[in-house]
Amino acid sequence: MTYLAKPKLLRPDTPKNAVGYTKRDYEGAISTLCAGCGHDSISASIVQACFDLDIEPHRVAKLSGIGCSSKTPDYFLGASHGFNTTHGRMPSVLTGAAVANRDLLYLGISGDGDSASIGIGQFAHAMRRGVNMTYIVENNGVYGLTKGQFSATADKGSKSKRGVINNDTPIDLVSLALQLGASYVARSFSGDKEQLIPLIKGAMRHRGPALIDVISPCVTFNNHQGSTRSYDYVREHNEAINRVDVILPRDKITASYAPGELRRVVQHDGSVLMLRKLHADYDPSDRVGAMNYLQERQAVGEIVTGLIYVDSSAEDLHRYLNTVETPLNKLGDADLCPGSKALEALNASLRCNP
Amino acid sequence: MSSVQSVQKTNDFVIKFANINGTGSASANELFARAIMGMGVPVAPRNIFPSNIQGMPTWYEVRVSGEGWLGRRGGCEMMVAMNPQTWDRDVAELAPGGYLFYDSTKMLPRSRFRDDIVVLGLPLTDICTREYADQRQRMLMKNIMYVGALTALLDMDFKAVEGLITQQYRGKDKLIASNLHALKTGYEEAKAAFDCPIGLRVERSDMVGDRIFVNGNDACGLGAVYGGATVAAWYPITPSTSVIESFSSYCRKFRTDPNNGMARYAIVQCEDELASIGMVIGASWNGARAFTATSGPGISLMQEFFGLAYFAEVPAVVFNVQRGGPSTGMPTRTQQSDLLACAYASHGDTKHVLLFPEDPYECFTFGAQAFDLAERLQTPVFVMADLDIGMNEVLCKPFDWDDSRRYDRGKVMSAADLDAGKNFGRYLDVDGDGIPYRTIPATHPTKGAFFSRGTTRNAYAKYSETGTDYVYNMERLRRKLVTARKLVPAPVVKKAALPTRFGAIYYGSTSPAMAEAFAMLEEQHIHVDIMRVRGFPFADEVVDFINDHDQVFVVEQNEAGQLRMLLVNECEIDPKRLVRVLHYDGTPITAGFIAGKIADAVKQDNVTPLRKQVAS
């Protein structure tokens, strides 16, 4: 394709957020995905979430693997640096980037093939290492970019467009992330922006590894009868456990919520997650309970969505590494080089001929 | 045995210790080597060890060379045979007239010895049982005891050894006392049992000078600290693991914030080498200096990522401590067999920068320089060490550092540059050297952001499959790698005493053996100019050197002649002019081997004139 710049003309009354950006400033190049692809809706939700959160676009680093899903960082946050890495290996590149500069927000975008098939190792290790990131899997159950083969998240018994039945047990990235120590775990549906946008916002304000598994139908290869990732199927089987609102420290809590069905979770940066419970007995701070609940609902064919688990006091990799507050990439010669005097002393200790 | 013609040599012999892994012999053996250097006599020790932690045979070979030759020599004039498992081969290895020192606690039949060697048995186990009550001490002190005995046998300076022990265990008085006791006991028992000294002797000299004794992996780690690396990502593999251990301990020492104990560095042990190089690329992309250390199998795993770093033009530093390949190969033996795997790593048309350190001094220097080169060239840089220099202590020039030196961060556009309206095209060749400008993420709120990728793009980093965009980029990359020729360390030439039509090219750990071979050949009036290649892509001088000689020997420690292939390929040299001299059995190459091969070839060549041979 040829690159088309979007017209930058704006109406004078276009709304700006607290940091002076319009929503357009969070957009990227024009998408080349198929019309109706779930991934594009996720991009739109990311744009909205970053605009709402008053994040300066250049403070975000967006990284992805390879796949239709992994192409999307080109289509949002055009003013952010991005890195389209190799298939299944985004987590390591993101980890390195996050280690180098603790001050940016890291947004990892991946597909189900990228994260659950070829990249499951890196996915797992980034979660267990506690990398401070928002990790979004755009999960369509197939390899979109290579034309519709099953991925490792495809449900057993689901039928491909060509009529092949999948016999392999699916990998559930949400369950995996819970087990591996991710401290913010959510699932959503690309077609439900009302649910998805706040979940992205909560994840971006979270410290520690945040996973959002977003069911994102592939209209070209996995939206047919017999698929368990089609729009129709997901709408029918979606079991939302809660609805989240994210309230920034500067905002007043104005909306009136009926007591009893509300849960407030204050994150480390002071932002508040307001959870409107849809299931009275669901507790998102109970990791083991969450795992059990997921398994139970899965067994009866329900797709649990919402904020499944959050540990608002989680630590992250930088804490474990005990790195200085100044980002490592900002340290200068004087901070890094011990100089010739120290070397002389070292030489002296290495001499055998005193 | 009195009829034995025993070897008589001073400051010029090889003594080998045959031990069992994990018995504490390593530190005693090193103490022995250090003691000789303390007397001003150069020593080149080498560990020969298995890929096991405990119970397997290990050898420590010490070449004592008053003349200062540090390459492996081969052969052995004295064997300290402490391992019953390898007894027969150890005894067999001794040169006629050589000395066999062993623990004579257990009687051995005459048939297990040789008639043409001098046998020196001391009942070490018995003595240790007598002197120490603790089982573990008995095992450990046996080692120090034989060092004591050797001190007497080789006429070494007892005081010097004592001094080393006191220094080594400073602050641990109990340890000092027990070690000194063992040393003294061994010394006295040997004096009482044998006619000391024997024919092998160490005589004070002043050939060590101000040189330091350190291993290459330590030096690589230190080089990374001085080179400003802040991120290390790695996966354990012999023989590279200690590069990270060294980086870690020097960082703790030099990079811990004195006010709050926080780290000005990060070390991540990864799940595999894919993740290691991925993290290095991510950190470098984000403007930190990052590296990994690995060996052959790790290099193989990293291939896809090398291509990404090359094509997306992200700096990366890789210390490759080479070992014997292919596959798991000889994990604890040395080779120079990853040149091709690194030079052209990854699919598609790629080419990478390689540096070839000859010793720990250059491991340090090149190690630090690699970060400047990687950022200047925005590409992966491989420091091609090997097990021989990586894991053995080598006597080398002291490290040096120029305090006025500043890190070369390469072509990075700042916020001020962007505000000044400089045209930022991530893949635009502004200066004609093939190196584009980059921006570090978060440099500027509205300018300079771009999308890095491994797919093709135009000069402004926009996705493009247009042929002209692709070709522009590939040609620029080629130009960049031509620029690299002038930036990598220049080759070092040593001319023969007389003008000659023969040359030899060598690199890396072959250096000390080559230096000695050069002297041997000169002595035989065989004149060969030698050139040590220190970097790839090859500097122009390398081509000139080859063109200045009719025949050039390429001396390497691999089976395929990999540097020779690179020379033929990159410099368009007629392969006939490059003669392979290859040593690859896993042991370090020797001067005798090199000189022998070259002498044979030169003599043969003198019989059949070169011109005629080429014409036929």
Ligand SMILES: Cc1ncc(C[n+]2csc(CCOP(=O)(O)OP(=O)(O)O)c2C)c(N)n1
């Ligand atoms: C090492 C490697 N193997 C195979 C491919 C081919 N490939 C590209 S994308 C892809 C699958 C992508 O699937 P997914 O991550 O689910 O993304 P989607 O296209 O479905 O969004 C594959 C197999 C590749 N790029 N690299």
Ligand code: SF4
């Ligand atoms: S193939 Fe599927 S996943 Fe890829 S862009 Fe089209 S609809 Fe989306």
Ligand SMILES: [Mg+2]
């Ligand atoms: Mg997919």
